[in-house]
Amino acid sequence: MKHKHDAWGWMLAVDFFFAGMGAAMLVIAGITDLFVGEITTSVLGNFLAPIFVAIGACFLILELGRPFQAWRVFMNPKAILTFGAWNMLLAIGFGIIYASFGVKAFPWSDMVVLRQIFAVLSIIVGLVVATYPGVLLARHKSRPFWNGPGMMVLFLTSSLVTAAAAHIFCGLLMPAPTEVVLAKLSYLVVALLFFQIIIWLGYIMIKITGTTEREAKAAERWLKGDIAGSFKIGFLVCGNVLPLILLLFANTTAQAVGALLVLLGGLIMRHLAVKAGEDRTWLPGELKYYSKLPTGDEEFLKAWKC
């Protein structure tokens, strides 16, 4: 018995993390394939991309109150969740087909045009899946921290940076046929991490100073409230600044640790962003009302059970 306000839980944050990372991995693999050369990212990374999207989809299903009815989320084309679900499905399908071109045992691995078609398709659906959680959250008018187009940029950036880091890590485990991309990918991650720090600080500053009182209050939670520690130490320091330094070293261990820290930062960011949605535009007296209701561990409730 809990009279707290209903909100999305941690499993949706994990879904956003895996789906965003996997989708952006498809984008990076597809772009480098088209503009740098044939299969320049690790085949392991290319296969893990759709698997990560699928893992994200599994967490999304587990978040549902009735997981066995999950197929119903494909039914309303007007809803953004339906749009996202279809694109995740397509990303999984296109991603697996695209990754299979990297396995020479398959007879279609030499079909260049077909591979490039699937690279393009993977880029398109990958970009949609990497961006859509931000769009989903940004459309919530009464969630002051989410509302506004900035959330879309934050999620797309995080998806791209975690995807590049994942490709680096996969490249260390199973090197790509050519090192031309993976050798440079760490510079992309460093640049994106720098960009990410700037846009997050800018986003919070804008929310605190430039908009409504509700938004200012919701944003203050990130600097002084219950999630401030996780944001500053977990996300900014461990998930951004440390990997930004580590990835500048040519050392393999430093690169691996840096890449893992980027992933950790991405996961923390998703968790905090989803948690920030608990803050709604409260109606008059609403918080006071709910604070007076029992939460389930009061003495009189325990006595009743005895």
Added chain:
Amino acid sequence: MAHYVMVIDTRTCVGCHSCTVACRVHNELPVDMIYNPVTTVGPTGVFPNLHMVHIPLLCMHCENTPCVDACPTGASQQRSDGIVWVDEKKCVGCKACVMACPYGARVTNKEKGTVQKCDFCMDRVDKGNIPRCVQTCHQKARIFGDLDDPESEVSKLINKEHVVRLLDELGTKPNVYYIYGLEAQNR
């Protein structure tokens, strides 16, 4: 076709919570679910000029429904008479509507795994009755009716009194109106 609205007169509401209880009994809600809480603001001011207001909350049955738009399964629906309701058979409990609703009017039934909400007691309304909370209110602080009928009490009140709608700035066009006055008046 009717256009159902509710007018809540906060000048006469005494915060007895009868409507909350009646709603929970009528809808057989689990102990941790409430469709229509009654919040209290105040007391404010300096003695002897103190003021306190009770605000019954419920689903606003918005004309522009963010909850219906967000529902990926089509479970959240709006009838032509304006009533917003949830088809439990189609609901998967994704909470998209819960998050989209600016009024916190939707609650998850953890036993069923679905989302539920106030539906203006549409089973009663369809039989020509008024919602249970309206019937229960001994102060007649809740008034329900057809806004398209110029002779209805709600029509007259909305035209005569200074009414406000909660979070109107969000563009949801709620169908619940509040008479929010400092001085109690006899109706």
